[in-house]
Amino acid sequence: MAPEPLTAEEVSGGDPSLGDRLAAWLSVTEGTTVEVRGLEAVSAGARRFNALFDAVTATGTRRLAITMIPSAAIQLLDVRGEADVRTAAEDAGVPVPHVHHVCTHDEVLGGPFFISTAVEGETVPRRVLRLVHERGIGDQVAGELGVAMARLHTVGDDAAPAVLPRPALGGPIESALVGLDELFGVLLTPSPVFALGMRWLERHAPPEPARTTIVHSDIRTGNIIVGPDGLRAVLDWETARVGDPMEDLAWPCGRMWRFREDALTVGGLAGVDVLRDAYVGAGGSWDDDRFRWWRVLGTVRWGIGLAGQARAHLDGSFRSIVMAASGRRVPELEYDTLLLLRPHP
Amino acid sequence: MQPPPTASDLLAVVAEVLADEVVPALSGPIQHHARVAASLVAIVERELRLATASDAAERAAVAQLLGVDPDRDERGLAGLRSALATQLREGLADDPDDAGRVWETLMASTRADLRIARPGHDAWEGD
Numbered sequence: 490m491a492p493e494p495l496t497a498e499e500v501s502g503g504d505p506s507l508g509d510r511l512a513a514w515l516s517v518t519e520g521t522t523v524e525v526r527g528l529e530a531v532s533a534g535a536r537r538f539n540a541l542f543d544a545v546t547a548t549g550t551r552r553l554a555i556t557m558i559p560s561a562a563i564q565l566l567d568v569r570g571e572a573d574v575r576t577a578a579e580d581a582g583v584p585v586p587h588v589h590h591v592c593t594h595d596e597v598l599g600g601p602f603f604i605s606t607a608v609e610g611e612t613v614p615r616r617v618l619r620l621v622h623e624r625g626i627g628d629q630v631a632g633e634l635g636v637a638m639a640r641l642h643t644v645g646d647d648a649a650p651a652v653l654p655r656p657a658l659g660g661p662i663e664s665a666l667v668g669l670d671e672l673f674g675v676l677l678t679p680s681p682v683f684a685l686g687m688r689w690l691e692r693h694a695p696p697e698p699a700r701t702t703i704v705h706s707d708i709r710t711g712n713i714i715v716g717p718d719g720l721r722a723v724l725d726w727e728t729a730r731v732g733d734p735m736e737d738l739a740w741p742c743g744r745m746w747r748f749r750e751d752a753l754t755v756g757g758l759a760g761v762d763v764l765r766d767a768y769v770g771a772g773g774s775w776d777d778d779r780f781r782w783w784r785v786l787g788t789v790r791w792g793i794g795l796a797g798q799a800r801a802h803l804d805g806s807f808r809s810i811v812m813a814a815s816g817r818r819v820p821e822l823e824y825d826t827l828l829l830l831r832p833h834p
Numbered sequence: 835m836q837p838p839p840t841a842s843d844l845l846a847v848v849a850e851v852l853a854d855e856v857v858p859a860l861s862g863p864i865q866h867h868a869r870v871a872a873s874l875v876a877i878v879e880r881e882l883r884l885a886t887a888s889d890a891a892e893r894a895a896v897a898q899l900l901g902v903d904p905d906r907d908e909r910g911l912a913g914l915r916s917a918l919a920t921q922l923r924e925g926l927a928d929d930p931d932d933a934g935r936v937w938e939t940l941m942a943s944t945r946a947d948l949r950i951a952r953p954g955h956d957a958w959e960g961d
Contacts, residue, residue, distance in 0.1 A: 678912060679919035681896070682940050688923055744961065751958040814870045817877055820947035821955050827941050828961040832933045 507598070508542070511555070514597050515604075518590055521546055536564075537727075541607050552609075554586060557602035565727045568601040569593055570652035574729040575605075577650055577703065582640040584633075584722045586714075610716035612724065614748045617715045618757045622750075624717055631759035633720035634708065634741065635767030642702040642734040642773055649703045654730040660697030661732040662782075666690060669790055675797040677816070682823035686789040689830055695779045697733075704732040709741040710748065710756035735776055738768060739783030744825045745791060785829050792822030845879035880950045888946035895939045899926070 508525040515523040524545040531539045537558050544551045558564055566574070572588045579585050586605040593601050611617045621627050646655070656664040673687065707728045714722040740746075741756040742764070750757030755764045765775050799816025801807040839847070852872035860868050893911040896918050897904035909917070918926075927936040948955045 679916040681915055681918045681922055682944060684919035684922040685927060685936070685940065688925065688927070692928070744958070752960065754961070810867050810870050810874070814874055817874070817951045820944055820951045823940075823944045824948060824956055825961070827937065827944060828959070830937065832930070832937050 510598060511542070514592065515544060515590070519546075552607040553589065554605050554607040555602055556605070557598060557600050559600045564601075566652065566654075566729065567593065568603045570650065571726050571729075572603050573650040573652055574703065574726050577644055577648075578641055578705075578723070578726070581644050583637045584720060585726070586722050586724070608714045608722045610714040610721045612711070612714055614711045614746070614757070617710055617713070618748055618750055620715060620717065621758060626717075626719055627753060627758040628763045630713075630715055630720050631755040631763045632767035634713070634755070634758075635738075635764045635773070636771040637720065637723055638705075638708065638734070638737050639768050639771035639773035641705060642737070644703045646701045646731050649731050653703065656701070656732060661701060661736065662694050662697050665736075665786055666694060669786065669793070672790065672793045672797065675800055676793060677796060677800050677803070680792075680796075680819070680823060682826055683789050683792060686785060686826045686830065690782065690786055690789070693778075693782055695776070695782055698735070698779070700734075701731050702734050703729060704734060704737045705729050706732065706736060706740065708737055709743075709746040710758065711746065733779065733783070734773065735779040736783045736787075738764065738773075738775070739780050740787050742780075742784055743787050743791065744828075745788075745822070781829070785826065788822055788826050788829060792819055792826065795819050795822060842879050842882045845875050845882070849873075849875040849879060877951055880953075884946075884950050888943075888950070892943045892946065895943060899936060899939055 508528050511528075512523055512525040515525070526543040526545055528540055528542040531541055531554075537556055539554060539556050541552065541554050544553050556568075558568060568591055572591045575585045575588050579587060586608050588603055588605045590604040591601075592598075592603070595601065611620050621630055658664045658667060669687065669690070673683070676683065705723065705726060705728065707725060708723055712723065712725045713720060714724060742754045742761060744751065747753060747757040753759055754761045769775050795815040795818050798807075798812040799819075802809055802812035802816075849872050852868055852875060857865055857868045857872060889911050893914060894904050896911070896914045897907060900914060900917055900921065902914075907914070922936070927933045945956050
């Protein structure tokens, strides 16, 4: 019988056998005795959790991170796929925590997992922004994000790992529109603002991009590790797929990722010009119309997603006060959508 | 009839106790849930005070965009909003002459919603 999926308590040390099981697996995998010390949970969500530990061998100590998917969770990308895309990104010059091991079996720890280098630094958005603004490195970090994206986007469809999802229809633009139209059905109450947004997206849809590449699709404040020296790593690659590179540029510029630093469009870090100049300087190709289109799409989609969370609470599939509260956040995204669609006088 | 405090008064004090006393005494996910609870109670308190007037104003504004008489139309706000959403998907605001009027109306309703759900979110008018 497979062990039960881990709980946060177990990862944080409530289950002494977890460290032992991990140490035994590492010892076999690395062919040398590995001790696991200082295991601590850093985040535990419904879909995955992350913990840090020291792997101690006769030759030294490494600080490592383990990311585990509870066996019951829906995986957007399996651990092998996520490890492959991280490695492809790393090979292209994107800062990512290096992946050391992948285990696709449930039996070892109760769910598939991978182990990567633990990167020191801040990830919690408000702490990232405090650090960045104390040090005066907002422009630097936004520029580093632009360079990281340009490097990621050098990996075209043909070179992207086979496991990554490709656009199902004519291309990423059509796929995004059709996907959004399907999501529209989850709105509990019809939203005239999102209807206006959908109409705008349909009428202003750009041509499919000449070239599709790996896109991370969730690079933003909250999914990056930042230290006093700047950007250290881009995290959470489970949403990676093949798509329109401009989608990656637009996403961190949504207002929901600014954490009150509204005037600093790029994730509360810097203005758009900094991101654009760095991206273009590193070889990326920028398109203003496409940028705006993906910003509107991302904002409407996030708003509809919040409405969907409220529905999941109400229909009992995921009862949670946080999901319930999401329903009352919808007007924020309606307002942000209207700002993006303001007609020119 | 219930004696004072009013429902709104009670929700206000519950929100205060949650935010000022309960949240600081907790940690981790439970603290987060308590913070969300405080915020939701405050939303309901504002809704009790503000929603009747803002819903009536929105119903009148939506009726005007649809070209119907709000006093004669039997649909409530939800029904009219649904009709407006359908018509917007079908191009009601495509004409630039209509776009500004529709945008102003939707913006006014959205600002009214935010006064209940998230006061201050509309202080930012950039982008």
